[in-house]
Amino acid sequence: MIGLLTDFGIKDTYVAELKLVLLSHGIEQVLDISHHVKAGNPRHGQFLLQSVYKRFPAGTVFLGVVDPGVGTERAPVAVRFNGYWFVGPDNGLFSFAASGDVFHIDTEKPIFPNRVSETFHGRDIFAPAAAGIHNNLTRFLKKAEGLSVVAPIRFVEEITSLFCSEVLHIDGFGNVVTSVRNALLGRVILEVNGTIIANSHSTFAKGNEALFMVPGSKELIEIVAREGRASDMLSAVIGTEVEVRIK
Amino acid sequence: MIGLLTDFGIKDTYVAELKLVLLSHGIEQVLDISHHVKAGNPRHGQFLLQSVYKRFPAGTVFLGVVDPGVGTERAPVAVRFNGYWFVGPDNGLFSFAASGDVFHIDTEKPIFPNRVSETFHGRDIFAPAAAGIHNNLTRFLKKAEGLSVVAPIRFVEEITSLFCSEVLHIDGFGNVVTSVRNALLGRVILEVNGTIIANSHSTFAKGNEALFMVPGSKELIEIVAREGRASDMLSAVIGTEVEVRIK
Amino acid sequence: MIGLLTDFGIKDTYVAELKLVLLSHGIEQVLDISHHVKAGNPRHGQFLLQSVYKRFPAGTVFLGVVDPGVGTERAPVAVRFNGYWFVGPDNGLFSFAASGDVFHIDTEKPIFPNRVSETFHGRDIFAPAAAGIHNNLTRFLKKAEGLSVVAPIRFVEEITSLFCSEVLHIDGFGNVVTSVRNALLGRVILEVNGTIIANSHSTFAKGNEALFMVPGSKELIEIVAREGRASDMLSAVIGTEVEVRIK
Numbered sequence: 001m002i003g004l005l006t007d008f009g010i011k012d013t014y015v016a017e018l019k020l021v022l023l024s025h026g027i028e029q030v031l032d033i034s035h036h037v038k039a040g041n042p043r044h045g046q047f048l049l050q051s052v053y054k055r056f057p058a059g060t061v062f063l064g065v066v067d068p069g070v071g072t073e074r075a076p077v078a079v080r081f082n083g084y085w086f087v088g089p090d091n092g093l094f095s096f097a098a099s100g101d102v103f104h105i106d107t108e109k110p111i112f113p114n115r116v117s118e119t120f121h122g123r124d125i126f127a128p129a130a131a132g133i134h135n136n137l138t139r140f141l142k143k144a145e146g147l148s149v150v151a152p153i154r155f156v157e158e159i160t161s162l163f164c165s166e167v168l169h170i171d172g173f174g175n176v177v178t179s180v181r182n183a184l185l186g187r188v189i190l191e192v193n194g195t196i197i198a199n200s201h202s203t204f205a206k207g208n209e210a211l212f213m214v215p216g217s218k219e220l221i222e223i224v225a226r227e228g229r230a231s232d233m234l235s236a237v238i239g240t241e242v243e244v245r246i247k
Numbered sequence: 248m249i250g251l252l253t254d255f256g257i258k259d260t261y262v263a264e265l266k267l268v269l270l271s272h273g274i275e276q277v278l279d280i281s282h283h284v285k286a287g288n289p290r291h292g293q294f295l296l297q298s299v300y301k302r303f304p305a306g307t308v309f310l311g312v313v314d315p316g317v318g319t320e321r322a323p324v325a326v327r328f329n330g331y332w333f334v335g336p337d338n339g340l341f342s343f344a345a346s347g348d349v350f351h352i353d354t355e356k357p358i359f360p361n362r363v364s365e366t367f368h369g370r371d372i373f374a375p376a377a378a379g380i381h382n383n384l385t386r387f388l389k390k391a392e393g394l395s396v397v398a399p400i401r402f403v404e405e406i407t408s409l410f411c412s413e414v415l416h417i418d419g420f421g422n423v424v425t426s427v428r429n430a431l432l433g434r435v436i437l438e439v440n441g442t443i444i445a446n447s448h449s450t451f452a453k454g455n456e457a458l459f460m461v462p463g464s465k466e467l468i469e470i471v472a473r474e475g476r477a478s479d480m481l482s483a484v485i486g487t488e489v490e491v492r493i494k
Numbered sequence: 495m496i497g498l499l500t501d502f503g504i505k506d507t508y509v510a511e512l513k514l515v516l517l518s519h520g521i522e523q524v525l526d527i528s529h530h531v532k533a534g535n536p537r538h539g540q541f542l543l544q545s546v547y548k549r550f551p552a553g554t555v556f557l558g559v560v561d562p563g564v565g566t567e568r569a570p571v572a573v574r575f576n577g578y579w580f581v582g583p584d585n586g587l588f589s590f591a592a593s594g595d596v597f598h599i600d601t602e603k604p605i606f607p608n609r610v611s612e613t614f615h616g617r618d619i620f621a622p623a624a625a626g627i628h629n630n631l632t633r634f635l636k637k638a639e640g641l642s643v644v645a646p647i648r649f650v651e652e653i654t655s656l657f658c659s660e661v662l663h664i665d666g667f668g669n670v671v672t673s674v675r676n677a678l679l680g681r682v683i684l685e686v687n688g689t690i691i692a693n694s695h696s697t698f699a700k701g702n703e704a705l706f707m708v709p710g711s712k713e714l715i716e717i718v719a720r721e722g723r724a725s726d727m728l729s730a731v732i733g734t735e736v737e738v739r740i741k
Contacts, residue, residue: 003263009666010257010504011530013546016497017711019525020549028523029275031266036258039667052260055267069699118697120711172256173286203365205316217264217367250510257504276522278513283505299507302514419503420533450612452563464511464614 001029002130003056005049006065006122007037017123018063025131031056040068042093043150044238047168050096050153051218053084063130064088065122074148076105076125078133078141087130089121092150102144105129109140155220156180156244159188165242167192168220174229175222178242182215190223191243192234197223198247248276249377250303252296253312253369254284264370265310272378278303287315289340290397291485294415297343297400298465300331310377311335312369321395323352323372325380325388334377336368339397349391352376356387402467403427403491406435412489414439415467421476422469425489429462437470438490439481444470445494495523496624497550499543500559500616501531511617512557519625525550534562536587537644538732541662544590544647545712547578557624558582559616568642570599570619572627572635581624583615586644596638599623603634649714650674650738653682659736661686662714668723669716672736676709684717685737686728691717692741 002022008014015035022030033052037045045066053062067089077090081100088094090104107116107125111132116124132138156165156179169177180188190197190213200213204224207214211230216222223230230236249269255261262282269277280299284292292313300309314336324337328347335341337351354363354372358379363371379385403412403426416424427435437444437460447460451471454461458477463469470477477483496516502508509529516524527546531539539560547556561583571584575594582588584598601610601619605626610618626632650659650673663671674682684691684707694707698718701708705724710716717724725731 011528012663012665013528013542014665016525016527017546017549020546023525023551031263031270033263034258034260048260052264052267055264057270070697117709117711119708119716123711169259171259171261203317214366215364217364217370222366278510278517280510281505281507295507299511299514302511304517416506418506418508450564461613462611464611464617469613 001031001057001060002027002134003031003033003053003060003062004035005033005037005045005062006035007039007041007045008035008065008122010035014120014122017120018127021123021127022131025128025135027131027134037066038238040066041238042066042068042091043153044169045093046095046150047153049086049093054082056084058083061085061087061130061134063126064093065126066093067091067121070119070121075144076107076121076129077144077147078103078105078129079147085130085133087126087133089126090148092148094147095149095152098147098149102147103141104144106140106142111137111140153179156184159184159244159246163244165190165244167236167238167240167242170231170236170238174231175216175224176230176234176236177216177218178221178223180221180242180244182219182221185213185215185221187247189245189247190221191245192223192236192240195234248278248304248307249274249381250278250280250300250307250309251282252280252284252292252309253282254286254288254292255282255312255369257282261367261369264367265374268370268374269378272375272382274378274381284313285485287313288485289313289315289338290400291416292340293342293397294400296333296340301329303331305330308332308334308377308381310373311340312373313340314338314368317366317368322391323354323368323376324391324394325350325352325376326394332380334373334380336373337395339395341394342396342399345394345396349394350388351391353387353389358384358387400426403431406431406491406493410491412437412491414483414485414487414489417478417483417485421478422463422471423477423481423483424463424465425468425470427468427489427491429466429468432460432462432468434494436492436494437468438492439470439483439487442481495525495551495554496521496628497525497527497547497554497556498529499527499531499539499556500529501533501535501539502529502559502616504529508614508616511614512621515617515621516625519622519629521625521628531560532732534560535732536560536562536585537647538663539587540589540644541647543580543587550578552577555579555581555624555628557620558587559620560587561585561615564613564615569638570601570615570623571638571641572597572599572623573641579627581620581627583620584642586642588641589643589646592641592643596641597635598638600634600636605631605634647673650678653678653738653740657738659684659738661730661732661734661736664725664730664732668725669710669718670724670728670730671710671712672715672717674715674736674738676713676715679707679709679715681741683739683741684715685739686717686730686734689728
């Protein structure tokens with residue numbers, strides 16, 4: 001199957017155009033992960049992909065397109081890692097898979113359209129490449145060395161080892177996903193833009209405070225609000241720094 | 248097949264995570280009803296589900312997750328009603344099915360993951376339960392008495408019997424769905440937040456007034472606007488009271 | 495297969511209701527093109543449909559519902575054109591296919607529900623008709639003459655032939671899709687609401703200017719912004735005039 005992650009949104013015809021390419025290669029089983037990665041932010045895309053890819057069946061090919069540099073010289077890549085394939089631009093989106101087998105995509109091969117557009121590589125390069133890999137037709141892959149990486153996401157696993165966290169994601173409810181592991185819940189105090197969050201509860205429903213911490217479903221502490229959106233109350237965006245202190 | 252109704256929105260990976268659980272149980276036929284139920288409002292979710300469930304094939308299992316109390320003691324339930332199954336939190340979302348067979352879900356059974364998260368029961372409890380029921384593997388169901396209900400939705404069927412209606416839904420065009428049955432169109436005057444709507448037409452296109460009534464596709468009178476969004480013009484939100492008077 | 499294009503948005507149950515009708519006729523292969531056509535704007539819908547339909551497999555039936563006049567006397571139509579079928583309201587949505595075979599839909603035939611709602615022809619007329627055509631059961635089609643058309647979209651192919659262009663679409667990134675063909679890139683200067691865009695680059699990443707032109711994936715020049723949304727910077731909306739001058 002193919003898993004799709006992009007920053008395209010769903011208002012345009014772009015997602016349909018990706019799916020039509022896959023369909024033209026006989027692939028019908030496609031699952032949308034999200035099309036709302038923060039526009040042009042491969043690191044945010046990386047976090048979302050990293051957080052769910054293991055839930056897919058082994059052998060899934062991920063078509064990931066978050067590509068602020070479309071049309072530049074950044075290589076189109078495919079990475080085999082942990083029994084999965086990741087296909088997209090070499091701009092850090094797949095940093096977490098940097099220890100995998102890296103291949104560049106040779107768009108001269110006949111699997112690609114004669115005319116590759118300069119602004120929609122998702123449709124003209126990455127979708128055909130993902131389809132080819134899915135169908136075990138991979139003559140367009142050329143072994144390469146190394147992958148471009150963005151600043152790695154450092155999960156706060158031990159309070160003694162690292163005291164600075166960040167906002168990795170803000171969900172549709174306004175919940176703020178930090179890089180601090182659930183295991184530290186109850187042992188830490190967080191500070192975001194001058195606001196201190198000291199209390200934690202095991203669930204949303206048990207908290208009375210305006211803002212508090214809960215253990216998130218991605219194994220990372222989330223800051224949530226009793227009423228309203230925590231992200232708005234904290235003026236937090238993806239990338240905002242979160243200070244972590246021992247309680 | 249499985250019908251999905253949540254308040255998750257589609258920007259996050261949550262919907263994909265539900266579908267991956269279903270897929271891991273071999274279920275591929277899934278239909279999204281809506282992921283934009285008003286956040287944390289089971290009564291709104293109930294209305295949408297109630298308005299469409301009969302259009303699904305007999306035997307459909309509905310996975311409904313609108314769950315402001317995730318992690319509290321509200322039971323996870325499954326209800327068999329009218330030839331359908333409804334699976335989700337026992338918080339009123341399925342009130343319309345209260346006369347059905349009610350079962351609690353025993354999450355000790357092996358169908359569930361070893362570690363159930365406290366904040367994402369949709370993925371860890373309700374999706375596996377819906378999959379189990381779909382596949383006729385239901386040993387985790389325990390007969391229970393009664394279902395939690397929210398204030399029932401009282402449809403205005405006869406102008407002599409009830410004079411107070413409410414806004415049940417606002418659609419993407421800003422059309423205001425009331426609880427007054429289409430059969431009363433032309434016989435009633437509505438008042439919303441001080442604005443009186445007296446005229447009605449059989450279709451949008453026939454109305455000239457700023458605001459007027461049309462017979463809605465859910466068999467309920469809708470207030471619509473010639474130009475702009477009726478909901479904005481009336482400052483109406485889900486739950487706003489609508490006074491009904493004889494014309 | 496069936497391709498879906500509407501202005502319904504995805505917050506309501508409307509799209510699910512269309513799909514359930516198709517499913518009830520045994521059709522499972524459905525692809526969403528977009529549900530975010532500008533509300534009530536058949537011409538915008540036409541542009542999006544026209545720009546992608548050829549990417550679908552031959553024989554695809556398109557169910558297009560952008561229908562400000564639902565319930566008026568505009569005919570329900572089906573058009574066979576270029577090996578595809580287009581089903582929807584006769585309001586200009588299919589103008590580009592006006593040279594095809596045009597049929598009116600006779601809703602007296604048993605394929606349609608006994609009671610057709612006056613406000614949701616998408617569900618009650620067009621979806622059953624699309625399903626019937628897909629399944630080669632077409633006794634409800636009656637040969638007709640001519641199709642309603644909206645002002646035709648005139649693509650600027652040659653700078654000598656036409657000097658006035660328009661904004662055909664604004665995508666989720668705020669990129670402004672004009673009606674000027676990519677082939678003219680580098681030879682023209684555009685003016686939108688008093689702002690002159692003179693420079694062009696082959697890709698987003700190569701531009702340094704606040705606003706510049708790139709060759710778009712729909713073969714039409716797009717105006718894009720180095721930072722921010724070009725559409726906001728130009729106060730451009732769908733339909734805004736674009737002046738084209740020789741460079």
